[in-house]
Amino acid sequence: MQQQLGGLLGLPISSDLTKEQRKQLCDLLGNVDLSLLYKASVHGYKASIFHKRCDNEGPTLLVAYNRSGYIFGGYTSVHYAQSGQYLADNEAFLFTFQGKIPVYTKVNSGCYARHDSGGSPNFGGQLYFCYNNQPEVLIKKGTSFSFNAERLFGNDRDLTECEVYKVEQNLVTKEKPWRNISWTSIRREELMKMIRSYKPLVTSVSRARILMIGPVGAGKSSFFNSINSVFTGHVTNKAISGFAGTSVTTQFRTYPVKDGREGKPLPFVLCDTMGLEEQSGAGLDIEDISSILQGQIPDRYKFNPGAPFQPDEQKSSSPASLQEKIHCVVYVIDASKISLMSDKLEEKLALMRREINSLGIPQMVVMTKVDEACPHVEKDLYKIYLSSYIKSKVQEVSSRLGVPVSCVLPVKNYSQELELELNCDILLLTALQQMLRLVDDYLDDVESF
Incomplete structure (x- = not known):
């Protein structure tokens, strides 16, 4: 009664979504706000009222609730x-909550997403809500959306509520980002799918080998742990990481990543080394880099800063296979310490870069600890590409290391968090995607040569 009275008087109407459910739906759509346009229990189930309140309002999200407790709906x-037209909309999808997480089904390619009639809201002319001005769902035959009624809403067609929200971009997005990126859980799934299905261009190479190089404490081991966390589904700490003054990593390690706790290995290996130190005779030896790049150093080899690796004569006479060599080098640099990098350390990096260049191996930079470098980013990681300070740091790294700006990707490793975060995952996966693209460039060049 109170809700109905509120609707009649034009007062704010409460949503049936919990705060967490609302957040999860916003994650599907990006950095957006949801404002309630229509609530069937308040305004009535008539199609004419739905259109009066929802027509010409831009993108909308329909959320339905049924007697079996399912929360489901669709976005257009x-x-x-x-x-009266059949409308195309490549962004349209259906969703249903499975536990805390909404699972979505996008419109099939080449199919229309809606019949824009004066009747009840529908998706693909297949799924109708508040059909015939009643609190019920109707299914018709169609090919626009591939869904299972049992999984989508328990095949319970009796609705207890139907809400329609206006979807508006958050005000912060009116600022122009200096690099475009999609902050949605749909994008996260797309990136994970792409990485899972990746195959190196050369058939003799089963997995891309990516070498991480960087100063002590920059976050090389933490980057591996973070990537491993994304695919495991929770925060992990498999590789030893820490904040010691000297390198925590003392061995050459090759870290495969599994797709899930008991899943198959993914098609890439992250190779970790000792951290770089400015003093001679400390940290990773420059001469060891060549042996690593050529695939001569075995997994778990313990570095000796005082003496470079010496391959045995039998192995050195026969070069390593392309499968064993490094296909991409990633410099891991702390965003908060770029300006403090000493001349000696920069000189070491320059020597390494020349060696890597001579072998034609592509290089990029992962810029870590962006939250420590910029207070705005610390409050909201989404603002990373709105931060002029982070942009200036990317340009500084590019200039000091001789790597193109497009190959400098800022990330935030998991460190204090206990649970995964969407924006963190997207930055990490985007960086990994760029690494695999560079691996393809290298392998394509090797094969053509």
């Missing part, structure tokens, strides 16, 4: 207008 980026 094209506004309702009663045009």
Whole structure:
């Protein structure tokens, strides 16, 4: 009664979504705000009322609730207008909550997403909500969306509520980012799918080998732990990491990553080394880099800063296979300490870069600890590409290391967190995607040669 009275008087109407459910739906759509346009229990189930409140309002999210406790619905980026047309909308999807997480089904390629009639809201002309002005769902035959009614809403067609929200970009997105990136859980799934299905261009190479190089404490081991966390589904700490004054890593380690706790290995290996130190005779020896790049140093070899690796004569006479060599080098640099990098350390990096260049191996930079470098980013990681300070740090790294700006990717490793975070995952996966692209460039060049 209170809700109905509130609707009649134009007062704010409460949403049936919990705060967590609302956040999860916003994660599907990016950095957006949801404002309630229509609530069937308040405004009525009539199609005419739905259109009066929802037509020409831009992108909308429909959320339905049924007697079996299912929360489900759909999103369309094209506004309702009663045009009578069949509308295409590549952004449209259906969703249902499975536990705390909404699982989505996008519109099939080449199919229309809606019939924009004056009737009840529908998706693909297949799934109708508040059909015939009643609190019920109707399913018709169609090919626009591939869904299972049992999984989507328990095949319970009796609705207890239907809400429609206007989807608006958060005000912060009106600022122009200096690098475009999609901050949605859909994008996270797309990146993970791409990485899972990746195959090196050369058939003799089963997994891309990516070498991480960087100063002590920059976050090389933490980067591996973070990537491993994303694919495991929770925060992990497999590689030893810490904040010691000297390198925590003392061995050459090759870290495969599994797709899930008991899943198969993913098609890449992250190789970790000792941290770089400015003093001679400390940290990773420059002469060891060549042996690593050529695939001569075995896993778990313990570095000796005082003496470079010496391959045995039998192995050195026969070069390592392409499968064993390094296919991409990633410099891991602390964003908060770029300006403090000493001349000696920069000189060491320059010597390494020349050696890597001579072998034609592509290079990029992962810039870590962006949250420590910029207070705005610390408050909201989404603002990373709105931060002029982070942009200036990317340009500084590019200039000092001789790597193109497009190959400098800022990330935040998991360190204090107990649970995974969407924006953190997207930055990490985007960096890994760029590494695999560079591996393809290298292998394509090797094969053509």
